[in-house]
Amino acid sequence: MIAGQEVPRRGSAVRPELLEEREESQERALRPASFDEFEGQESVVANLKLYIAAAKERGEAMDHVLLSGMPGLGKTTLASLIAKDMEAGFSVTSGPVLESPPDLLGILTKLARNDVLFIDEIHRLNPKIEEYLYAAMEDFVVDLLVDKGPSARSLRIAIPPFTLVGATTREGLLSDPFRSRFGVLEKLMPYEPEQLARIVARSARKLGVEIAPEAGLLLGGRSRGTPRIANRFLRRIRDLAQMNGEHRIDQALVVEGLTRLGVDRNGLDPTDRRILALIAAQEGRPVGLKTIAVAIGEEERTVEDVYEPYLIQCGLLLKTPRGRVLTPEAAKVVETWHN
Ligand SMILES: Nc1ncnc2c1ncn2[C@@H]1O[C@H](COP(=O)(O)OP(=O)(O)OP(=O)(O)O)[C@@H](O)[C@H]1O
Ligand SMILES: [Mg+2]
Incomplete structure (x- = not known):
């Protein structure tokens, strides 16, 4: 943005989609700008x-x-x-x-040579478009159908390499071809x-606050192994620090912040607990x-x-052909809520 340029006002700040936009732009601000800032996933990188x-x-x-x-x-x-x-x-x-x-054609024809085209949630692509992509991916051409009926013919257009x-949360939903x-x-x-502790330490610096190493580790351990969640918790705890007039986030503040967010010591949030309680109430029926x-x-x-992968990873939930059941471990966790 040009310095001094006003951000256009778009109605009242309480509209939920605006709040979501704000979260997203805050997330972008914390996004690593180089591979050096990208923590972990060593072999992928x-x-x-x-x-x-x-x-x-x-x-x-x-x-x-x-x-x-x-x-x-x-x-x-x-x-x-990758593009960078x-x-x-x-x-x-x-x-x-x-x-x-x-x-898709509109996007492909605007690409410059060697550009990166990112398609998020690629498993949700319409199958008709998927077929167009095949030729584009393999031969850098698209076959365009012109005219209808008997005069229909296909026109081959070259696109730059x-x-x-593609990004997907569900690789299994992609067709083999x-x-x-x-x-x-x-x-x-x-x-x-x-690793999450190092990510939040870097994010804290960007946000202009300090986080004690043991506080970062505590936060990292309750963030579902997910940088986005760790950064979101950090922003909420930063708000808390600010309102308390503190410049340094310590363990006590992390505990207070996470308690306010309803995140327990297992890193489970209120929705996770509702899922576990619901299944527990079925007393073993899937x-x-x-x-x-x-x-x-x-x-x-x-x-x-979003919810099941973490519960499965924690060893709390099992998927069976007849439905979801709790592990004995989860039954113990749920038991502690009643005491
Ligand atoms: N390895 C990492 N090191 C540092 N920060 C990271 C790392 N991975 C993710 N982040 C942070 O987490 C946020 C979410 O990452 P990103 O948007 O790339 O996830 P995603 O896998 O695309 O998620 P989705 O499937 O929801 O689209 C980023 O804004 C960034 O701040
Ligand atoms: Mg994404």
Whole structure:
């Protein structure tokens, strides 16, 4: 933004979509600007750097990349870092946004040579568009259908070589022909508390506050292995520090902040606890995904992508063919809530 330029006012600040926008722009401010700032995922980063260097040496676009992993682990960040290191343009779109082939065509024809096209939530791409992408990915052409009826013919248009970076939280939903067209397949794993502690330490500096090392570790251990969640908690705890007139976040402040957010010592939030309590109430009978979604007022997709992976990873939840059941460990955790 140009210095001194006014931010356009768009109605009252209490509109929820504005609050969401604000969260997003705050998140962008904390996004690593280089691979050096990107914590962890060492083998993924090492591979990407190697492929980028080799492609640059040849003066070619890098091979297409598919990044998979739970929400908030850094897929969008990595895609932007690939473009940056390639010294290439970066176009962003997402599966659900592309409704028809012309939407995709409009984007593809605007690309410059060796640009990076990032498609988020690529598993939600319309199958018709997926087919167009095949030719674009393999031969850098698109076949356009012109005219209708008997005079219909297809027109082949060349597009510049580009790198498609796809991100997905559900790699299993991608068709085999689609997945096989990516030369690089990388999976992001949850982060260790120590890594998240380093991420929040860096974020704290950017936010102009200090966080004690043991406080960072405590926060890291309760953030579901997810940088986005760790950074979000940090921002809320920073608010608390500010209102308390403190400049340094210590363990006590982390505990207070997380308690206010309803996050318990296992890193479970109120929704996680509702899911576990719901299943516990069935006394061993498996519970279906639909039931869980209705009970907590979320979409089935959100339950599967956001809540269940963490509960499964913690060893609290099991998916069986007949539905979801708790592990003996989870039953013990739920028991403690009644005491
Ligand atoms: N390895 C990392 N090191 C430092 N910060 C990170 C790292 N990964 C993610 N972050 C932080 O977490 C935030 C979320 O990351 P990002 O948006 O890249 O996740 P995502 O995988 O694209 O999530 P989604 O699936 O929801 O789109 C970023 O803004 C960044 O601040
Ligand atoms: Mg993303």
